[in-house]
Amino acid sequence: xxxxxxxxxxxxxxxxxxxxxxxxxxxxxxxxxxxxxxxxxxxxxxxxxxxxxxxxxxxxxxxxxxxxxxxxxxxxxxxxxxxxxxxxxxxxxxxxxxxxxxxxxxxxxxxxxxxxxxxxxxxxxxxxxxxxxxxxxxxxxxxxxxxxxxxxxxxxxxxxxxxxxxxxxxxxxxxxxxxxxxxxxxxxxxxxxxxxxxxxxxxxxxxxxxxxxxxxxxxxxxxxxxxxxxxxxxxxxxxxxxxxxxxxxxxxxxxxxxxxxxxxxxxxxxxxxxxxxxxxxxxxxxxxxxxxxxxxxxxxxxxxxxxxxxxxxxxxxxxxxxxxxxxxxxxxxxxxxxxxxxxxxxxxxxxxxxxxxxxxxxxxxxxxxxxxxxxxxxxxxxxxxxxxxxxxxxxxxxxxxxxxxxxxxxxxxxxxxxxxxxxxxxxxxxxxxxxxxxxxxxxxxxxxxxxxxxxxxxxxxxxxxx
Amino acid sequence: xxxxxxxxxxxxxxxxxxxxxxxxxxxxxxxxxxxxxxxxxxxxxxxxxxxxxxxxxxxxxxxxxxxxxxxxxxxxxxxxxxxxxxxxxxxxxxxxxxxxxxxxxxxxxxxxxxxxxxxxxxxxxxxxxxxxxxxxxxxxxxxxxxxxxxxxxxxxxxxxxxxxxxxxxxxxxxxxxxxxxxxxxxxxxxxxxxxxxxxxxxxxxxxxxxxxxxxxxxxxxxxxxxxxxxxxxxxxxxxxxxxxxxxxxxxxxxxxxxxxxxxxxxxxxxxxxxxxxxxxxxxxxxxxxxxxxxxxxxxxxxxxxxxxxxxxxxxxxxxxxxxxxxxxxxxxxxxxxxxxxxxxxxxxxxxxxxxxxxxxxxxxxxxxxxxxxxxxxxxxxxxxxxxxxxxxxxxxxxxxxxxxxxxxxxxxxxxxxxxxxxxxxxxxxxxxxxxxxxxxxxxxxxxxxxxxxxxxxxxxxxxxxx
Numbered sequence: 001x002x003x004x005x006x007x008x009x010x011x012x013x014x015x016x017x018x019x020x021x022x023x024x025x026x027x028x029x030x031x032x033x034x035x036x037x038x039x040x041x042x043x044x045x046x047x048x049x050x051x052x053x054x055x056x057x058x059x060x061x062x063x064x065x066x067x068x069x070x071x072x073x074x075x076x077x078x079x080x081x082x083x084x085x086x087x088x089x090x091x092x093x094x095x096x097x098x099x100x101x102x103x104x105x106x107x108x109x110x111x112x113x114x115x116x117x118x119x120x121x122x123x124x125x126x127x128x129x130x131x132x133x134x135x136x137x138x139x140x141x142x143x144x145x146x147x148x149x150x151x152x153x154x155x156x157x158x159x160x161x162x163x164x165x166x167x168x169x170x171x172x173x174x175x176x177x178x179x180x181x182x183x184x185x186x187x188x189x190x191x192x193x194x195x196x197x198x199x200x201x202x203x204x205x206x207x208x209x210x211x212x213x214x215x216x217x218x219x220x221x222x223x224x225x226x227x228x229x230x231x232x233x234x235x236x237x238x239x240x241x242x243x244x245x246x247x248x249x250x251x252x253x254x255x256x257x258x259x260x261x262x263x264x265x266x267x268x269x270x271x272x273x274x275x276x277x278x279x280x281x282x283x284x285x286x287x288x289x290x291x292x293x294x295x296x297x298x299x300x301x302x303x304x305x306x307x308x309x310x311x312x313x314x315x316x317x318x319x320x321x322x323x324x325x326x327x328x329x330x331x332x333x334x335x336x337x338x339x340x341x342x343x344x345x346x347x348x349x350x351x352x353x354x355x356x357x358x359x360x361x362x363x364x365x366x367x368x369x370x371x372x373x374x375x376x377x378x379x380x381x382x383x384x385x386x387x388x389x390x391x392x393x394x395x396x397x398x399x400x401x402x403x404x405x406x407x408x409x410x411x412x413x414x415x416x417x418x419x420x421x422x423x424x425x426x427x428x429x430x431x432x433x434x435x436x437x438x439x440x441x442x443x444x445x446x447x448x449x450x451x452x453x454x455x456x457x458x459x460x461x462x463x464x465x466x
Numbered sequence: 467x468x469x470x471x472x473x474x475x476x477x478x479x480x481x482x483x484x485x486x487x488x489x490x491x492x493x494x495x496x497x498x499x500x501x502x503x504x505x506x507x508x509x510x511x512x513x514x515x516x517x518x519x520x521x522x523x524x525x526x527x528x529x530x531x532x533x534x535x536x537x538x539x540x541x542x543x544x545x546x547x548x549x550x551x552x553x554x555x556x557x558x559x560x561x562x563x564x565x566x567x568x569x570x571x572x573x574x575x576x577x578x579x580x581x582x583x584x585x586x587x588x589x590x591x592x593x594x595x596x597x598x599x600x601x602x603x604x605x606x607x608x609x610x611x612x613x614x615x616x617x618x619x620x621x622x623x624x625x626x627x628x629x630x631x632x633x634x635x636x637x638x639x640x641x642x643x644x645x646x647x648x649x650x651x652x653x654x655x656x657x658x659x660x661x662x663x664x665x666x667x668x669x670x671x672x673x674x675x676x677x678x679x680x681x682x683x684x685x686x687x688x689x690x691x692x693x694x695x696x697x698x699x700x701x702x703x704x705x706x707x708x709x710x711x712x713x714x715x716x717x718x719x720x721x722x723x724x725x726x727x728x729x730x731x732x733x734x735x736x737x738x739x740x741x742x743x744x745x746x747x748x749x750x751x752x753x754x755x756x757x758x759x760x761x762x763x764x765x766x767x768x769x770x771x772x773x774x775x776x777x778x779x780x781x782x783x784x785x786x787x788x789x790x791x792x793x794x795x796x797x798x799x800x801x802x803x804x805x806x807x808x809x810x811x812x813x814x815x816x817x818x819x820x821x822x823x824x825x826x827x828x829x830x831x832x833x834x835x836x837x838x839x840x841x842x843x844x845x846x847x848x849x850x851x852x853x854x855x856x857x858x859x860x861x862x863x864x865x866x867x868x869x870x871x872x873x874x875x876x877x878x879x880x881x882x883x884x885x886x887x888x889x890x891x892x893x894x895x896x897x898x899x900x901x902x903x904x905x906x907x908x909x910x911x912x913x914x915x916x917x918x919x920x921x922x923x924x925x926x927x928x929x930x931x932x
Binding site (some may be wrong): 026062068103107108150158162164165166167169170173177213214215217241243244246247248249252253255258281282283301308309311312313314315317318319320321322325327346347351353355359384388410412413433434435436449 | 492569573576588616628629631632633635636638639643681683707709710711712713715716719721722723747748749763774775776777778779780781783784785786787788812813816819821825850851852875876877878879898899900901902
């Protein structure tokens with residue numbers, strides 16, 4: 001996809017200036033310099049501060065104008081009133097991109113709005129890429145760039161765009177804790193210049209990004225978003241969470257990020273047209289992004305449930321039926337072979353309720369061999385009790401059945417927690433309840449179904465006209 | 467409430483025999499003896515095993531009949547075919563209660579059903595309390611009794627009754643990890659004798675139990691359950707999770723626990739009449755039980771949201787409106803005072819979006835002083851970033867406002883995780899997302915509203931007739 005502007009200077013700058021850098025540990029001007037250093041940034045870093053000679057061991061400059069070298073990216077954290085003049089300095093200095101962290105623009109009313117327009121105009125006239133204002137910055141672990149907080153260094157393939165720094169922060173901390181990582185973290189703030197449509201376009205071409213996760217409180221250029229998204233979601237899944245779905249939520253969104261939330265039905269329709277996967281809670285937003293991050297698209301749209309626990313299998317089943325997910329049907333031959341192999345197991349079918357036999361790792365490998373040729377898209381393995389060797393079970397099951405494998409792992413202590421991380425490092429997503437696992441699977445299956453339908457539609461259309 | 471039978475021998479036995487005790491670490495007969503010892507059981511413990519002289523340092527007996535002492539509770543883990551004879555021995559020996567862990571009864575078909583009826587008849591004729599068969603046992607941390615697995619020793623005030631051992635196990639492990647603990651854990655299995663109605667009746671009179679959490683796949687004596695529950699839920703909240711809500715789930719439930727799930731609308735009606743709080747996922751089941759465990763019932767049915775993050779506040783608001791939870795309205799005077807105290811905070815209202823001011827602990831105490839007299843039932847504090855001193859903030863906020871306080875804590879590392887546990891140890895429930903927090907709050911508010919309506923109805927009825 002051809003991009004309108006090249007956003008590279010934001011994500012891979014050769015030099016960064018932090019305007020408003022500080023020695024005081026609690027100030028954002030300090031945290032940003034510190035995180036850029038801790039993130040292992042390899043380019044030139046210039047703290048701009050008029051009062052102190054150095055910050056965190058780096059020489060400071062009293063102003064951008066006193067800097068001889070070129071600056072690709074400037075991060076501004078000074079009070080709003082100083083930003084227009086600083087932006088003029090950036091223009092003069094031919095800075096390529098500016099991230100305005102500072103708040104006090106459109107979100108505070110008339111005065112702020114005028115200031116925002118001024119800043120945007122300066123940027124536009126100078127050809128500066130502007131992210132923000134009122135944002136939490138940007139991070140690209142693949143360029144060792146962490147111009148945001150919390151510290152984000154774990155590499156992954158999910159790019160999160162979030163108008164809320166805390167939504168991004170929560171997402172990032174879950175991903176870090178689970179060792180999933182991110183490819184990019186971007187807070188476009190109140191979007192005086194760069195908006196979601198442009199960011200999505202950039203991420204479509206980013207080879208590090210497999211999944212785009214978007215938290216928005218309302219879109220600015222809905223038409224551009226829709227046109228871009230339609231193309232992007234043909235290549236990469238886009239998971240969205242919309243804040244301000246309800247009347248009271250929309251009112252709060254207006255004052256938070258100046259987002260005109262609009263009627264929620266319009267967003268429902270727009271996301272559907274855009275081919276985006278809409279999630280309804282922060283947890284589902286993360287869970288589904290994780291599933292798309294780790295899994296390939298399943299070859300078939302059906303689920304096999306293999307469980308150590310009857311009860312947990314039933315909860316998974318209930319959720320499948322709620323969400324209208326097809327259950328895989330095993331062939332008579334497979335059922336016969338399973339019956340022979342699993343003596344003592346009373347319920348052969350889907351779910352395959354292994355009870356105590358599920359505590360023996362070899363059971364899963366036997367099952368995998370038997371069902372290898374069956375019509376199954378996704379296998380959900382539910383470990384209702386601590387089971388030995390689950391990382392090996394999960395990967396072997398995946399290799400032998402050639403299905404997409406998802407694990408729901410409940411209970412256990414520190415040892416089991418470490419196993420869960422290991423399973424995920426081996427590319428199998430793990431969830432803490434059967435319902436969360438099925439919900440994430442459903443989003444994968446429906447994304448795949450929609451693509452399939454679309455390509456069939458296109459095939460039949462092209463046949464018609466040739 | 468007067469109970470039909472005294473279940474004390476199950477929960478506070480003076481002596482326990484494990485029939486089918488084993489030296490092999492993976493066998494249930496070993497795990498049970500081991501967990502009873504590790505649980506710190508103070509009474510007499512007799513492992514019954516014909517082959518080895520001792521297990522885990524305890525002298526074994528070849529049969530119950532060779533035991534001189536009295537046995538209050540016998541746990542049977544031997545193959546199903548041996549159970550009827552063993553039950554006869556229990557009757558002969560005047561054992562007061564028997565827990566049959568062994569499977570191979572009603573759930574395996576006709577033969578099993580006959581065996582189950584035989585066992586139930588022997589128990590009934592001998593006046594033995596029978597829990598199970600096909601169950602995962604019982605545990606009472608207050609009597610240092612853990613005749614189940616996983617090891618359950620953390621004391622709390624939630625009693626869980628679960629037909630699925632793994633559902634109970636997952637619940638237990640979450641409660642243990644979060645240091646909430648349980649008052650009882652009971653798996654009634656396929657309920658040849660003791661069923662949910664009788665257990666609930668017992669728990670209503672148990673001073674250690676504040677909340678009853680019930681996972682069921684279908685009720686046996688629906689009328690008795692309903693009559694008992696109506697009375698119990700006037701005293702204590704009962705949270706239910708029903709497995710087999712859907713057609714396919716119900717089919718699986720029939721083979722899992724011989725539960726005739728019946729039409730789900732009937733259960734919806736029955737739970738409502740029973741005054742129970744129905745939850746729809748395992749996570750909500752746990753989250754709501756935790757809220758009832760830690761909170762008192764709020765004096766008013768309204769929520770104030772105080773947040774460090776606009777986005778997370780908006781997600782909480784959306785959930786409030788989804789669930790129809792009233793938002794607290796601050797008085798003009800309180801808003802005026804808040805405006806004066808919180809310079810720089812742009813949005814004074816509900817949600818109270820503190821942004822950076824929320825990183826300063828004193829901010830919360832100032833707010834608490836100002837809103838102390840306001841009409842607020844529950845205060846939700848959302849920490850979207852790591853904040854210092856959150857345990858003190860939460861407890862001081864609670865003490866000063868006299869509201870019920872709930873925390874949503876997102877992000878952070880090990881230090882923040884420890885803070886979350888500390889907050890909960892101080893009696894304030896913590897959730898990992900705003901939606902989960904609001905969902906749990908909604909169940910508290912609606913339980914309270916229903917009780918209020920009921921008592922108003924009763925008051926007006928009594929006025930009418932006096």
